[in-house]
Amino acid sequence: MADVDFSNRDSFASKFGVIAATAGSAVGLGNIWRFPYVAGESGGGAFVLIYLAFIFIIGVPVMLSEFIIGRKAKQNAYGAFKKLAPGKPWFVIGLMGIVSAFLILTFYSTIAGWTLEYIVQSVSNSFSGKSSQELKASFESFQSGTFRPIMWQVIFMILTAGIVLAGIKDGIEKYTKVLMPLLFVLIIVMCIRAVTLPGASKGLEFLFKPDFSKITWGVVLEALGQAAFSLSIGMGALITYGSYIQKDNNLSSTAIKVSITDTLIAIFAGIMIFPAVFAFNLEPDEGFGLVFIVLPNIFEQMAGGYYFSIVFFILLAVAALTSTISVLEVVVAYFVEELKISRKKATFIGALSITILGIFCTLSFGILNDVKLFGKTMFGLFDYISANILLPLGALLIVLFLGWYLGKEKIKEELSNSGTIKLRFFSVFLFLIKYIAPIAIALIFLNSIGLIQF
Ligand code: TRP
Numbered sequence: 001m002a003d004v005d006f007s008n009r010d011s012f013a014s015k016f017g018v019i020a021a022t023a024g025s026a027v028g029l030g031n032i033w034r035f036p037y038v039a040g041e042s043g044g045g046a047f048v049l050i051y052l053a054f055i056f057i058i059g060v061p062v063m064l065s066e067f068i069i070g071r072k073a074k075q076n077a078y079g080a081f082k083k084l085a086p087g088k089p090w091f092v093i094g095l096m097g098i099v100s101a102f103l104i105l106t107f108y109s110t111i112a113g114w115t116l117e118y119i120v121q122s123v124s125n126s127f128s129g130k131s132s133q134e135l136k137a138s139f140e141s142f143q144s145g146t147f148r149p150i151m152w153q154v155i156f157m158i159l160t161a162g163i164v165l166a167g168i169k170d171g172i173e174k175y176t177k178v179l180m181p182l183l184f185v186l187i188i189v190m191c192i193r194a195v196t197l198p199g200a201s202k203g204l205e206f207l208f209k210p211d212f213s214k215i216t217w218g219v220v221l222e223a224l225g226q227a228a229f230s231l232s233i234g235m236g237a238l239i240t241y242g243s244y245i246q247k248d249n250n251l252s253s254t255a256i257k258v259s260i261t262d263t264l265i266a267i268f269a270g271i272m273i274f275p276a277v278f279a280f281n282l283e284p285d286e287g288f289g290l291v292f293i294v295l296p297n298i299f300e301q302m303a304g305g306y307y308f309s310i311v312f313f314i315l316l317a318v319a320a321l322t323s324t325i326s327v328l329e330v331v332v333a334y335f336v337e338e339l340k341i342s343r344k345k346a347t348f349i350g351a352l353s354i355t356i357l358g359i360f361c362t363l364s365f366g367i368l369n370d371v372k373l374f375g376k377t378m379f380g381l382f383d384y385i386s387a388n389i390l391l392p393l394g395a396l397l398i399v400l401f402l403g404w405y406l407g408k409e410k411i412k413e414e415l416s417n418s419g420t421i422k423l424r425f426f427s428v429f430l431f432l433i434k435y436i437a438p439i440a441i442a443l444i445f446l447n448s449i450g451l452i453q454f
Helices: 015-026 029-041 045-073 077-084 091-123 132-143 147-166 168-195 201-208 217-231 237-242 251-279 290-300 305-338 343-363 378-406 408-415 426-448
Strands: none
Touching: 015 168, 015 237, 015 251, 015 305, 029 045, 029 091, 029 217, 029 251, 029 290, 029 305, 045 077, 045 201, 045 217, 045 237, 045 251, 045 378, 045 408, 045 426, 077 091, 077 237, 077 305, 091 132, 091 147, 091 237, 091 290, 091 305, 091 343, 091 378, 132 147, 132 290, 147 305, 147 343, 168 251, 168 290, 168 305, 201 251, 217 251, 217 378, 217 426, 237 305, 251 290, 251 408, 290 305, 305 343, 343 378, 378 408, 378 426, 408 426
């Protein structure tokens, strides 16, 4: 279909391509690495329940809001606000997004690098015959090293920059379409192995049985941050992707499909991890390394585990890659459209500066482990600030922009593709973005920083 687009911007070729690319952005280490570690540290079941609630009452509406802003403006995350609200300060949201993108990529690329190390370890069969304590020790010795983790991080950033350079249609879309469904299948297979391990039921109980005594405002904020992080909302990544979506795409159904896919994968990742945690006498609050310690244990106990582990870590790396490209794309689209530099130069400058900062995050597990601010390492701090502060704040401002500035008519126009599709839940959506989401986010913020006591 010829898309008459005078600005000559790239766009997604097909409807499935839109879903695949957005799901590719959403599904990543956030689901498989971050969700289990945060759930584990936050006490399990009750956290999961709150997280699920936030996905649907805050996450989906914010995702949809970002699509609307992006497709309407056809601009990068900063330019979009400049265009839709000329002369108004809303563009600050875009600037915040650029900062979040930087922060997220710095620590995300550390973990993404670990996935590459684990591909190599799988191929060289190095989990074989090790006890769970030995697997843990070998992870810790790798993680606290200097050369290898940095090398993998740099390689990962080069891969990310390579795909971003190739552009949207030929780069991002092509890779995600095939590989994401495959990852899903593999996770299901591993879930089956995990829940049939002796002692697995304790893990399922941990994940699904809510113990509300574990809930504090800090945990609620973690759940909100995790929901935002996992859906890739709150920093304009989906504004940027939205700007590449064609006018005949049904935005609401895209947002719902992507959110459900993302959430299912997180939950299945939990079903894969926690039964194994208990079966192998590990602790659920192991922290950042949880998945990398638990997974090799499962492969050890699986028929064909050698092959499964290779394929799994390759797919995990790809899932991470389809996420990192969406984050880097925010920075690159901004550089290209606002600072008027070439795509090549923008990608190079963005990736290089992120990598340099990222090396410090990687070293947070090794020689910089004692360098702490607010009791957190640089890695921990970047993770916390971006997911728990910047993303929820971004999400808050985005729904306020849509609900209180842009106005009902323009939203309706964009959401219904100029009246060609019928909107079934329009008033629910409006109510969520005008009242429920902003009030919920504001309350959580004020409570968790202790400004008000509820
Ligand atoms: N959602 C991705 C994940 O779960 C990470 C990610 C990609 C992201 N783009 C983002 C997070 C934008 C926040 C904002 O791994």
